[in-house]
Amino acid sequence: MSVLSVGGVVTTTNPLCSADELIRYLSSSDATWVICAPDCVEKIQEAVAHVTRVKGIFVMGNESVGGCTLFTKLIGDDGSAFPSDLKVNPKQDVAALLFSSGTTGPPKGVMLTHYNVIASVHLQSVPGFLKFESGVDIIPAIIPFFHVAGLVGVLSLGLKQGIRLITLPKFEPETFLRTIQEYKATRILTVPPLVFFLANHPLVDRYDLSSVSDIICGGAPTGPAIIKAVRKRLGQSNIPVREVFGMTELSSLTTIVTTDEEFEIGSVGTLLPNTTAKVIDLETGKTLGVGKEGEICFRGPQVMKGYRNNIEETRKMISEDGWLRTGDIGFYNEKGHFYVVDRLKDLIKYKAYQVAPTELENLILSMPGVKEVAVIGLPHDEAGELPKAFVVPKSDNIKPEDVMKFVEGKVIPQKKLRGGVEFVDEIPKSASGKILRRVLKARK
Template sequence: MARSTYPDVEIPAQSVYELLFGDLDDADLDRIALVDGSTGDETTYRQLIAQVDALAGALAARGLGVGDTVGILCPNLPEFATVFHGVLRAGGTATTINSLYTVGEIASQLKSADAHWLFTVSPLLPQAAEAALAVGIADDHLVVIDGAEGHPSLRDLLFDRAAPPDVHFDPATHLAVLPFSSGTTGHPKGVMLTHQNLVANVLQSEQVIPLGRDDRVLAVLPFFHIYGLSVLLDFALLKRASLVTMPKFELAEFLRVTSEHVCTWLFIAPPIAVALAKHPLVDDYDLTGVDVIFSGAAPLDGALAQAVAERIGCTVCQGYGMTEASPVTHAIPVARADIDRSSIGLALPNTECRVIDPETGEDVAVPESGPSAPGELLVRGPQVMTGYLADEASTAQALDAEGWLHTGDIATVDAEGVYVIVDRLKELIKYKGYQVAPAVLEAVLLTHPEVVDAAVIGIDDEDGQEVPKAFVVRRADADLDEEVVMAYVAERVAGHEKVRMVEFIEVIPKSSSGKILRKDLRSKVGRHAAVG
């Protein structure tokens, strides 16, 4: 076991609202908190707090109680901050929903989280309304932020002018947010993150992310993902920086917003790094204001990091974490130019780590020089979840009796405490930072009448980014080609979950217990088709 090389930081017994907004002085109140990257509209900290308090009051007046769950299906807009923190201020629990989800996926998350409210925006209303109807959310509890006939709008709630409620709860046990994650394998599960989890992680992150009041942070990574929610939204607010929102990634718009708003920090996922390193469009924009690019959500190659740093003229770092850890456990400190950019850096304060042999469970020895032998990375700290919602079996698999979170990632560590992720024990595919569970895609494939068996793995595309590939056993008389298979899956899953390659084989390799032998599939090389 190894503790962080940083000294512990104090984790106060505060709610997220108290931490972020409790000590704002007059100078901070009039600073810009949020900028709509599309329109340029600005929201000060004073305005944001007033909106958060007003929404909390309106929700409480309309029956939201402490511990009630509210779904948020919304892209990155300044209003997201008002809704999320208004829910928390009222004592509610937010379950943030992927904006790309299908009706069935939205309904499944709402039902699992027992949500009785849903906030969305008008472009997503058709699927939101159908999902809400399926789980029994009434029209007056389906709030359309920008307004739609038959539903309350955010403006309607704010103009209730109700005082925020006087709520009391224990930050150590009260759930702040229920994001859904596939964990190490399988179908999405509700990750129970308390106020203390979120408070701890933003305070831990202060030690390695030197964001300041004068920084402008580009927020293109989705707030529904814990990376965007905690590392961008909450951390930027904690540091009194300005957050520039983008509802979706388009390279030209990304570059325009970065340039025109003089963003100093870019939080990205590796596919954006590929574009920054390779795309000719980058040369058409002035990115000299960028000081730091920080990558997360999936592994960043060291050579790619170097290429981006040289082209943009900035520092490039990466961090590591999981939804189950709120999410950050490791990061490369911006000031440490000596640390290999392909590593995940050092453990955050208050974080303990182990690297264990997956077969024996014994700790891997750390040599005096060079990296250790690889082993599964385990972490423990105040940012680690309390468990999966209503799923004791999955919780027991992820969190052992001593509180260690089994990440499912294979890592090495050296004597300086620098960790490198070298492989994945888990089966999850990370497509552009999104989690894709093979089991979900396999279940869809098996519903096709001409598919006898199927398995899905992640493989690297030409840019070194992981994509889902399906191995399919088809009926002997089937008239089934790769494009048909991919189209079939695409109609039934979110866009990021689509199968991108297909290979037909005679039999899916399996163990005697019936477990798919994915390592055997990874060793296969055959014809395939790919789509973007």
């Protein structure tokens, strides 16, 4: 926030990034200063050695590490360093340079202006959406602040509304559950993997989570089976598990299931104020009506300025009249509730048919012995692609052939798992909880 107040640009990175990844991020952003935790210093210094624009590294804490300057030196200023002639153009000047999740390729630098961020926070703060009560609501901040959901949808939103945030450096099962119990957290803003955790992990039964009255989840479809499971696990049959839709390119959110509407499992909600949407035909680009599946597009004050130094990709993403193409396939019903069916680039093309991986994933997740699953298209000379499932089993009581037979008995022929079923220890995901299908396709 201090950087923004003096007209600077903030860019964030995952502390788990490798030195090579940091080199790419620092170079792409033209970063001049780095602020980090002590345990990241060695890796950052290795990266900075290959980046010419970085002037220095500030480290958090009370002791200097690797010769870096202590961050406390910055906050010790008496205010005289603040510029007296600061001029910021809210709609043009970039406030945050974040990087897309990279589910379909290398991350791209997303330019969010001051106007984008301010608009996003205000639109989410409307009653019924993410309007919280100061002095009452307590939220464990488990979504990483280097991600748009954490930076805008948790940190900025929380500061603006004056609610209590309990920051957690990383997810540790017992620490997360103990935080909810001890601080009596009222709402949880989270991603699908943590909803899976609440629904399945045996540790959950050892903690009192009765203070939680609202769960907001985004990043990827959660699925009806998981929502029902977490409700049962928490002993609250009516607790809302409100799904949202958003992207880095949309400064966080565009839709959310509101608190005052009838809860529809599977819906990502209705539009935020001052936000418009349309669904277009995948082939013709023609606008479709109620109940028709196509690519979802949004227009509003939260649409990014563009990708940094990438005019071509920006033009592909945003039309001349301001419509942002999400690359997500879905529809809306007569009540204005939106549903996301799948990612456009993740569609499996089997012969002349299109198969949605998420549909198969939700089906497989309904099996008692399945913990997590991801479905990809396996290249095939004759058919084009064959659906293949990577499954994380809950126990040894389930076999790959059991999954094959289960799916075969519930789907039309083109949706059968002709590419097979492979058991794995974990499903690769981005920090926001999205399945990294490209990683699975690379290991095939």
